[in-house]
Amino acid sequence: MANKSFALNTEPHVAAVGDTELLFEPEVMGDDFMDAYVGLRDAQQALGVDVENLENLAPQAIRSLSVALREFLARLMLPESAAVMTRLQVSQAGKTLDTFADQAAAEEFAATVTGATRITYALRLPDRVLTELMEWTVELYSGGKRPPTSSSGSSKPSRRNGMRGTGVSPSRVSTPTAGPSGG
Incomplete structure (x- = not known):
């Protein structure tokens, strides 16, 4: 019989932002995290915003995205820090x-x-800090991977049909053998 112990975090995660410490829940259950993340994703999609490409956004879209990011982060924080984030x-x-x-x-x-x-x-924060906090919380609560949700920014799967590549697989490369040479 195999035994394995699993530790649960009991101390809050701390994000030091300037002179302010924001305290995040020690553990967030998967469905709670997904609910928060889906809320952020839905707000992002409603705005037609790609978080990875904010260069050409209208100022109002950036403001709305900042609100959505703050709400997402506040859902993962201890109540006192959530109040600081959204005040x-x-x-x-x-x-x-x-x-x-x-x-x-x-x-x-x-x-x-x-x-x-x-x-x-x-609590005035640059958008880049909000984005960095979002990325950090994704690492904390989802094991470093973005949750498995569909995204308009995701790359499309490779084509299954069509011409095969002409490259040679290293496992199929023939090696020269000794033998008669033809001319």
Whole structure:
């Protein structure tokens, strides 16, 4: 009879981003991770965005993708860190007026303030850091491989039919043998 022990992580994973430490769940069950990842993928597809190619995106698409990335990451974080990741602030002329846990409350408050206001995340992060955090969590919770979901960015399978290649397989290369030489 064979015995094998499997360890479970019990300490949170820590992502140090500048002076802020974001704490991620020690373990995330596969279906919970897949639900979060599918939510991110669906948002990405709805925007028509390829995360690997952000060069030519409209600013609003990048903003929407940033929101989706934050929501994905927050689903994998401990509650305190999730609150830090998704907290919004309403500011006017560079001064923070108030902070909010959700977009609707922030927009409602901003509508009551006269003059130009701005709604941003309290924890401001470059898009590249959000993308790096996403890649890191995929490594943590899925064994380093992206989940097996269909993607518009996936390469197509090789053709099965058609002409075979003309290359010679190393296992089929004939070796010269001694024998009569013909002329």
